[in-house]
Each structure stands twice: as C-alpha cells, then as structure tokens.
Amino acid sequence: MAEADSGRVQIEVGFDGGQIMIARVSPQAVDELEHALSGGAGVVPLDAEDGRYVVAVGKVVYVKRFARESRVGFGAG
Numbered sequence: 001m002a003e004a005d006s007g008r009v010q011i012e013v014g015f016d017g018g019q020i021m022i023a024r025v026s027p028q029a030v031d032e033l034e035h036a037l038s039g040g041a042g043v044v045p046l047d048a049e050d051g052r053y054v055v056a057v058g059k060v061v062y063v064k065r066f067a068r069e070s071r072v073g074f075g076a077g
Helices: 025-038
Strands: 009-015 018-025 043-048 051-056 060-065
Touching: 009 025, 018 025, 018 043, 018 051, 025 043, 025 060
Parallel strands: none
Antiparallel strands: 009 018, 009 060, 043 051
C-alpha cells in the first residue's frame, strides 16, 4: 500500500516545463494540494520524508497519488 506504517502516501507532481517531483507526504498534505489546485494560485508547503517542499500551484500540471507501493526485485510480493 502507498500508505505505509508511517501513514504517508507517495505522490508524483508534474510541473510546467517537464520537471517531476516524487515524495512521500501525509494524506492531508495531498488533500490540501489538490484543493489548492482548484484555485490555481499560491503555494502549498509539503512536509515529506526527505524534507520540506514549497509547491507553486500555478506551475503544477498534474498530481498522481499512488494507489499502492511499487516494489521491484527480491522481496517483492
């Protein structure tokens, strides 16, 4: 599952210009980002496992919330 024991979910954010950001954030943070996208302006802070991101909503092209964790290699099951 994308929401692991830490309660975080993996997201992919695509930006105007082709850049992609992948992070594990709280489900509430994804909800806030998706809500902000309906307004189309401003910034949304995302506290991820690897640091804090401040996303410029006007530059976001898409947000993908992963349904389950992808595993590759030994131990995948």
